Amino acid sequence: MSEIVVATRPTPGDPRPYLFPTFERSRLSNGLTVIAVPIPGRPLVTATIVLRNGAVDEAATHAGATVLAARALSEGTKRFDAIALVEAAERLGASIHAEAGWDSMSAGVEVPAARLEPALDLLAEMVAEPTFPPPEVDRLRDERLNDLLQARADPRRRVDEAFVDTIYTADSPYHRPAAGLRGTVEPLAADDLRKAWARGMDPGRITLVVGGDLDGVDVAGIAERLFAGWRTAPGVVGASSIVAEAALTSRLVRFIHRPGAVQTEIRIGHPGVPRRTPDYPAISVMSTILGGLFNSRLNRNLREAKGYTYGAGAGFDMRRAAGPFVARAAVNTEVTVPAIREMLLELDRMRTEPVADDELRAARDFLIGVFPLRFETPGPVVGSIAGLVVHDLPDDELSTYRARIEAVSREDVWAAARERIDLERAGIVLVGDADAIEGGAPLEEFGPLEVLRDQDPPSG
Amino acid sequence: MAIPTVRFTDERLPNGLRYIIAEDHLAPVVGVNIWYAVGSKHEVAGKTGFAHLFEHVMFQGSAHVAKSEHIALVQAAGGTMNGTTWLDRTNYFETMPSHELELALWLEADRMGTLPDALSQENLDNQREVVKNEKRSSYDNRPYGTWNEKLQAHLFPPEHPYHHPTIGSMADLDAASLDDVTTFFRTYYAPNNAVLAIVGDVDAADARRWVERYFGRIPANPAIPPLGDLSLPPTLGGERREIVEDRVPLPRIYLGFRAPVFGDPAFDALEVASQILAGGKGSRLYRRLVRDERVAQDVVMFTLGFIGGASIAAGWATVRPGVEIERVEAIFHDELDRLAREPVTDDELARARALVETDELGALQRVEERADRLAMFATLFDDPELINRMLDRFLAVTPAAIQAAATAVFRPDNRVVLTYVPVTAPGDAAALDAAALDGDEPTADEAAA
Numbered sequence: 078m079s080e081i082v083v084a085t086r087p088t089p090g091d092p093r094p095y096l097f098p099t100f101e102r103s104r105l106s107n108g109l110t111v112i113a114v115p116i117p118g119r120p121l122v123t124a125t126i127v128l129r130n131g132a133v134d135e136a137a138t139h140a141g142a143t144v145l146a147a148r149a150l151s152e153g154t155k156r157f158d159a160i161a162l163v164e165a166a167e168r169l170g171a172s173i174h175a176e177a178g179w180d181s182m183s184a185g186v187e188v189p190a191a192r193l194e195p196a197l198d199l200l201a202e203m204v205a206e207p208t209f210p211p212p213e214v215d216r217l218r219d220e221r222l223n224d225l226l227q228a229r230a231d232p233r234r235r236v237d238e239a240f241v242d243t244i245y246t247a248d249s250p251y252h253r254p255a256a257g258l259r260g261t262v263e264p265l266a267a268d269d270l271r272k273a274w275a276r277g278m279d280p281g282r283i284t285l286v287v288g289g290d291l292d293g294v295d296v297a298g299i300a301e302r303l304f305a306g307w308r309t310a311p312g313v314v315g316a317s318s319i320v321a322e323a324a325l326t327s328r329l330v331r332f333i334h335r336p337g338a339v340q341t342e343i344r345i346g347h348p349g350v351p352r353r354t355p356d357y358p359a360i361s362v363m364s365t366i367l368g369g370l371f372n373s374r375l376n377r378n379l380r381e382a383k384g385y386t387y388g389a390g391a392g393f394d395m396r397r398a399a400g401p402f403v404a405r406a407a408v409n410t411e412v413t414v415p416a417i418r419e420m421l422l423e424l425d426r427m428r429t430e431p432v433a434d435d436e437l438r439a440a441r442d443f444l445i446g447v448f449p450l451r452f453e454t455p456g457p458v459v460g461s462i463a464g465l466v467v468h469d470l471p472d473d474e475l476s477t478y479r480a481r482i483e484a485v486s487r488e489d490v491w492a493a494a495r496e497r498i499d500l501e502r503a504g505i506v507l508v509g510d511a512d513a514i515e516g517g518a519p520l521e522e523f524g525p526l527e528v529l530r531d532q533d534p535p536s537g
Numbered sequence: 538m539a540i541p542t543v544r545f546t547d548e549r550l551p552n553g554l555r556y557i558i559a560e561d562h563l564a565p566v567v568g569v570n571i572w573y574a575v576g577s578k579h580e581v582a583g584k585t586g587f588a589h590l591f592e593h594v595m596f597q598g599s600a601h602v603a604k605s606e607h608i609a610l611v612q613a614a615g616g617t618m619n620g621t622t623w624l625d626r627t628n629y630f631e632t633m634p635s636h637e638l639e640l641a642l643w644l645e646a647d648r649m650g651t652l653p654d655a656l657s658q659e660n661l662d663n664q665r666e667v668v669k670n671e672k673r674s675s676y677d678n679r680p681y682g683t684w685n686e687k688l689q690a691h692l693f694p695p696e697h698p699y700h701h702p703t704i705g706s707m708a709d710l711d712a713a714s715l716d717d718v719t720t721f722f723r724t725y726y727a728p729n730n731a732v733l734a735i736v737g738d739v740d741a742a743d744a745r746r747w748v749e750r751y752f753g754r755i756p757a758n759p760a761i762p763p764l765g766d767l768s769l770p771p772t773l774g775g776e777r778r779e780i781v782e783d784r785v786p787l788p789r790i791y792l793g794f795r796a797p798v799f800g801d802p803a804f805d806a807l808e809v810a811s812q813i814l815a816g817g818k819g820s821r822l823y824r825r826l827v828r829d830e831r832v833a834q835d836v837v838m839f840t841l842g843f844i845g846g847a848s849i850a851a852g853w854a855t856v857r858p859g860v861e862i863e864r865v866e867a868i869f870h871d872e873l874d875r876l877a878r879e880p881v882t883d884d885e886l887a888r889a890r891a892l893v894e895t896d897e898l899g900a901l902q903r904v905e906e907r908a909d910r911l912a913m914f915a916t917l918f919d920d921p922e923l924i925n926r927m928l929d930r931f932l933a934v935t936p937a938a939i940q941a942a943a944t945a946v947f948r949p950d951n952r953v954v955l956t957y958v959p960v961t962a963p964g965d966a967a968a969l970d971a972a973a974l975d976g977d978e979p980t981a982d983e984a985a986a
């Protein structure tokens with residue numbers, strides 16, 4: 078049979094050298110930073126404006142204001158109402174968007190290079206001159222409140238919310254979603270959004286990143302015309318200090334009961350590490366082995382050996398402060414207990430014994446090899462450079478990435494696992510049918526058990 | 538804004554394997570995409586879900602590749618991969634650093650040639666459980682997760698193979714045997730039933746030599762059974778309505794219509810119409826339902842293109858709390874009717890065209906997408922050159938064509954209305970643990986996590 082194919086696996090050819098695109102920084106007269114990234118042959122250009130105000134900078138009582146402010150940027154500006162703005166962008170074939178997360182607010186556009194200037198003109202108008210019309214702000218706020226209703230009914234979103242609420246102290250912003258909760262979103266009004274936006278309006282801390290085929294495009298000149306007039310808004314604040322403390326001092330199992338659920342959503346973890354951490358390469362390799370690759374320990378065990386799940390994984394959400402470390406899976410209800418047992422076993426095994434050489438090699442080779450694939454088009458290149466800006470990382474962070482991953486040793490991986498995974502203080506948070514799991518008793522082998530029974534979602 | 542022409546070669550091996558090569562040396566990346574002309578439409582009653590379960594088995598090893606080793610080798614080479622199953626076809630793809638292309642071709646050839654050599658009951662049972670959990674994750678335990686299955690069931694008669702969803706039924710999956718797997722493989726997984734596209738940083742002469750070396754001796758199957766006549770009346774012949782109780786906080790209306798087949802110019806017109814109706818904040822339905830009247834939380838309109846008799850045009854809107862569902866439905870219908878009543882404006886069409894153009898430019902930047910489309914157009918239409926003509930076809934859609942397509946498709950006697958409502962008593966929807974706004978359009982079922 079097998080003579081119809083070639084038995085011997087081919088050996089790879091010589092890799093073509095790859096360098097992350099080089100980029101140049103310049104500053105406009107008002108201090109705004111411009112980064113141009115020439116990527117020849119890519120006529121669809123991506124441009125992003127990064128403001129340094131994130132959801133992490135807002136008061137707990139106004140949680141969600143920054144995310145909502147970003148959504149409201151396109152709802153009206155000095156020159157345009159919302160419809161005029163979106164139609165003007167569409168005529169350029171430009172999709173304009175704005176969003177905010179924990180660490181920044183950003184607005185971006187993808188547009189053919191020939192129409193970059195008019196598209197950037199609209200983008201600049203949107204970022205610098207928003208009017209936050211109250212009727213539109215009210216609508217966006219109501220949409221967020223409706224979205225929160227929907228989140229309550231979605232097992233995945235429900236478990237993610239309950240997980241961060243379990244593992245972070247109540248005074249940490251990370252214990253809530255970046256877009257806020259019912260009680261904090263309900264009172265938000267136009268003025269709150271304006272304040273959230275103004276916190277970032279400091280040209281000295283704003284960066285424009287433009288990537289694509291910029292041949293014949295005078296990025297600096299365009300930026301000077303469109304952005305140099307920006308002035309610091311009253312109410313600007315610098316980076317705030319962030320509370321990211323663990324709430325748990327010992328293991329806790331929290332089970333959110335949903336009668337009749339056919340699967341249990343499982344999250345196991347605790348606060349992780351900030352993005353700026355010296356062992357970033359070792360943590361990357363470690364979490365790739367644990368829960369990043371298809372043949373990661375978690376997926377190989379829970380999916381490919383046991384068939385408990387469609388997919389299991391783990392990772393660190395690295396933010397300006399310590400975002401969560403989480404291992405995750407959705408398993409059929411009957412195997413909930415053995416699945417948690419296997420997940421804990423795999424997490425513990427990372428800590429108690431060094432990884433095998435072939436696992437280390439596979440993870441490093443994957444991260445190094447897939448790096449050029451990630452940056453085939455301007456969008457991800459611009460996005461990653463914007464990430465450097467947000468986290469105050471050096472300009473050579475991306476060009477040295479592969480060498481730093483290559484240098485990670487078994488000892489580094491083991492040390493990262495021992496230092497960064499803590500099963501004694503892990504939260505185990507579940508959304509599923511608690512009644513179907515043998516009266517709930519077996520779950521107590523994992524730690525003290527709390528069962529929460531959600532009321533049925535309120536009806537529309 | 539001209540979109541760069543994709544230049545390619547289009548050849549066949551003596552065993553019937555069609556292979557398409559397109560060089561592009563911008564990035565050190567190459568995409569491999571192999572389409573097999575077999576999908577869930579080839580399944581018979583009692584064996585639904587089989588094409589997709591089989592796709593999972595394709596990652597369980599072959600004569601020279603161990604279980605899970607396919608993915609391990611691709612990832613260790615710095616590549617990504619997956620497989621997808623849909624009604625008309627199944628495909629497998631790898632995106633590789635260019636110096637690892639040969640590995641991807643060897644892996645695809647090994648499973649095309651020798652899959653049954655490594656087949657075991659244990660691996661089949663394991664993947665059956667994985668697929669059942671995929672069904673639980675992606676359909677049963679998901680927001681409004683049954684809508685696609687219900688639309689297909691209403692829009693296509695029981696004897697038509699589009700009547701059942703790709704994921705199939707759990708009972709049928711349980712009944713699948715090793716013999717079934719082997720028979721399916723020997724019937725459909727033959728070089729003369731496949732198209733292989735290779736796009737990116739490759740020397741075409743090298744690629745051709747490797748295709749011949751690795752695939753050249755795999756025997757053809759001269760007896761691939763033809764599919765029966767899948768043609769359908771162009772319209773449903775009456776409105777069908779279903780109220781679905783689900784544990785969702787907000788009601789949602791789904792509208793589904795029987796539409797012309799993918800490849801018909803009227804289908805292109807419906808795609809442009811979808812953009813005008815609900816493609817972003819400037820669109821008609823978004824403005825009216827979400828922004829102006831504020832009766833809906835969101836609105837979506839899209840097409841699902843199939844080649845066997847009819848496609849689907851569909852949309853949904855999530856009803857805001859306190860709003861009568863009937864009101865949202867009435868406005869939705871009114872906007873669809875308006876598209877049939879009067880031509881779209883020149884400005885609307887110009888904006889839609891500009892956005893379609895940017896979307897195409899963005900999509901075609903990536904070697905993976907180009908390989909997928911070349912294989913798709915060759916498999917479905919025997920015409921890979923369509924990759925260079927699709928944009929012109931979209932740009933050629935006129936107001937009259939949109940009006941004609943809307944008149945033919947958006948008719949009361951051609952529609953399905955699914956109304957998802959919150960359950961009234963707890964426990965009523967025991968099997969349907971509710972979920973939320975995902976905004977995902979349905980995609981082909983995938984093998985890897």
